Structures are given as structure tokens and as C-alpha cells.
Amino acid sequence: MDAAQWWALDDAGARRSASSIADRLGVRLVEVRSHEFAGRRGPVALFDVAGARFAFVPGGRTSVGFDGARFAPTEGQRRSFSDRAEQLNVADDIQAYVDAMTSPPRTVVVPSLLVSVAAVDVAAVPVPVDDPQVVSLVTNARATGGGLGGSQPRRVESAGRAVAVLGDDWAIERAWLIRTPTHAEVVERLAQRGQRLLSAHEWEHACGAGASTLFRWGDVEPEGVVHTLAAGPHREANLFGLQIGQNPYDEEWTAEPAVVRGGDGGSMAHSGIGGFPSWLALATAYRDPHYEQWLRTDSDMLDRVLVRPAILVP
Numbered sequence: 634m635d636a637a638q639w640w641a642l643d644d645a646g647a648r649r650s651a652s653s654i655a656d657r658l659g660v661r662l663v664e665v666r667s668h669e670f671a672g673r674r675g676p677v678a679l680f681d682v683a684g685a686r687f688a689f690v691p692g693g694r695t696s697v698g699f700d701g702a703r704f705a706p707t708e709g710q711r712r713s714f715s716d717r718a719e720q721l722n723v724a725d726d727i728q729a730y731v732d733a734m735t736s737p738p739r740t741v742v743v744p745s746l747l748v749s750v751a752a753v754d755v756a757a758v759p760v761p762v763d764d765p766q767v768v769s770l771v772t773n774a775r776a777t778g779g780g781l782g783g784s785q786p787r788r789v790e791s792a793g794r795a796v797a798v799l800g801d802d803w804a805i806e807r808a809w810l811i812r813t814p815t816h817a818e819v820v821e822r823l824a825q826r827g828q829r830l831l832s833a834h835e836w837e838h839a840c841g842a843g844a845s846t847l848f849r850w851g852d853v854e855p856e857g858v859v860h861t862l863a864a865g866p867h868r869e870a871n872l873f874g875l876q877i878g879q880n881p882y883d884e885e886w887t888a889e890p891a892v893v894r895g896g897d898g899g900s901m902a903h904s905g906i907g908g909f910p911s912w913l914a915l916a917t918a919y920r921d922p923h924y925e926q927w928l929r930t931d932s933d934m935l936d937r938v939l940v941r942p943a944i945l946v947p
Contacts, residue, residue, distance in 0.1 A: 635693025640675040647676035671850040677874035692745040701732025713908035762805040841917035842872035854912035881914035
């Protein structure tokens with residue numbers, strides 16, 4: 634079933650199709666509902682897969698990527714980019730910049746998938762609350778009065794490599810260690826659960842849901858700082874019901890090693906550049922060749938690795 638066929642279904646038809654998918658995959662159908670995003674409406678089907686929430690993303694022939702030549706920036710976007718072009722060490726040509734920082738337009742055929750509603754951090758490995766590294770972390774934090782939330786911290790961490798969540802009495806409730814996996818390790822872990830990573834064009838299709846605009850909601854970004862603005866179209870579930878492309882710090886690995894989508898590791902925001910270039914990192918087809926080059930050599934330094942598991946729908 635392609636996206637056009639899925640969106641054309643009435644409520645009863647969408648429920649029948651979703652029920653059939655659940656039966657074939659042996660997962661539980663949670664709900665089927667009508668959903669509106671950025672002026673478009675369609676059915677959303679949500680499933681429970683071993684306790685995790687997945688949404689149906691129909692496949693078929695689709696257009697992904699972006700042509701910077703067709704981008705018609707507002708005066709505000711032009712000013713925002715012009716103010717930062719020198720910092721970026723690029724020409725003051727917003728269309729050329731957008732073209733350089735997005736994947737090329739292309740037509741692809743993608744399969745129908747169940748896709749995780751939220752990205753998953755595969756660098757965080759749960760450990761028992763009596764793990765020696767965790768116990769040492771909490772003991773030191775208590776001795777020095779460290780942690781967050783005043784005298785009774787709820788969460789403590791050590792150099793990004795160990796994390797503990799605490800109760801009011803300092804009892805350790807949950808704990809995990811940060812162990813940055815290789816791309817091959819991530820692929821193997823997912824395969825053991827019958828899941829896989831999205832390819833770059835599958836990710837763009839899942840994010841944009843057929844939208845031809847720069848962002849999945851249109852060509853203009855909201856007013857505000859991209860990584861701290863709590864409300865706006867970037868924080869809403871997209872047309873497929875996915876929480877995706879919400880923060881430039883939350884880039885996601887794809888099936889191609891060192892190729893990420895959904896952010897730039899916070900490069901623009903952290904550097905203080907801000908404005909339109911920072912918002913651009915949430916464009917559906919955004920790609921940062923410089924950040925991807927860094928990943929090829931230094932990805933073992935990451936303390937968080939986000940992926941979006943997917944399951945093929947036969």
C-alpha cells in the first residue's frame with residue numbers, strides 16, 4: 634500500500650488494514666485515528682512492539698530530497714542568513730546554501746514499514762542498580778553534595794559515561810552506562826529483534842510524509858531558538874504520527890554508516906550561529922557533510938546514539 638492509498642482510506646478501511654498488518658507481524662494494534670498536521674489529514678495507525686510504540690509508514694514511489702533553486706526565502710530568512718554567512722564562511726546566497734546542505738531531489742521506491750514513533754538511544758545500556766561503577770558514582774555524588782535538584786538529586790551522571798536516577802532517600806532506582814556502539818553493532822542488535830535502521834531516503838520519506846516543502850510543515854521556520862522552543866510544528870507528531878526532527882542535537886543514524894538525518898549534533902546551535910542556519914538542521918532533507926566526516930573518525934566519542942528502528946511490512 635502506498636501513501637496515497639493509505640490516506641484515501643476511511644476510518645473503517647484504515648482499521649481493517651492496520652489489523653491485517655498487526656496479524657501478519659504478530660504485534661498489537663493500539664489505535665487507528667485521524668490525524669492532522671500542517672493542514673493535511675490522514676489516518677495514523679499505532680502498534681505495540683514488545684512495549685515500544687511504532688507507527689505505520691506506507692511505502693511506494695515517492696519524491697525525497699530538496700532542490701534549493703525552488704526555495705523562495707522570506708525577507709526575514711534572507712536577513713537571518715546574511716547576518717551569519719561570514720561566520721559560516723560561505724557566500725551570502727541562501728538558496729545555494731540550502732542546496733548544498735540538503736540531499737538532492739530524487740524519486741525512490743520505499744517499502745511499507747512500521748517505524749518507531751520516537752528515536753531510541755542505543756548508547757545507553759541498562760545495568761543493575763548495584764553495578765560497581767554506578768554505586769561509586771552515587772557515593773561520590775552524595776559525599777560532595779553533587780547532582781541535580783538540590784540536596785536530594787533525582788539524576789546524577791559521571792562524565793557522560795554512567796547515569797543513575799535516584800529516589801528521595803538516595804536509593805538508586807534506575808541506572809545505565811554509556812557505551813558507544815559501532816554502526817555494525819547497532820545493525821546486529823536490531824536484526825536480532827527483527828528490526829533494522831532506516832535508509833536515508835526512507836528516513837526522509839518517514840519525516841516529510843510526501844511534503845515537498847523545506848520543512849515537513851512548510852518553508853518557514855517558527856520564531857525562536859530552535860533547540861529550546863518548546864511549542865511549534867517541529868514539536869508535533871508528523872502526518873504519520875512520528876515524533877521526528879524536533880531538535881538539531883538529536884540527529885539519527887541511518888542504514889548508511891556516518892549518514893545522519895534529523896539534526897547536526899547541535900553544531901550550529903552550540904556554536905552560537907543560531908537563526909535560519911540552525912533551523913535548517915531540521916529540514917527533512919538536511920545533511921551536513923562536515924559533521925558526517927567527523928562521525929567517520931570520531932563517532933566513538935558520542936555519549937548518545939539515536940536510531941529509529943523499523944520493521945518491514947510484508
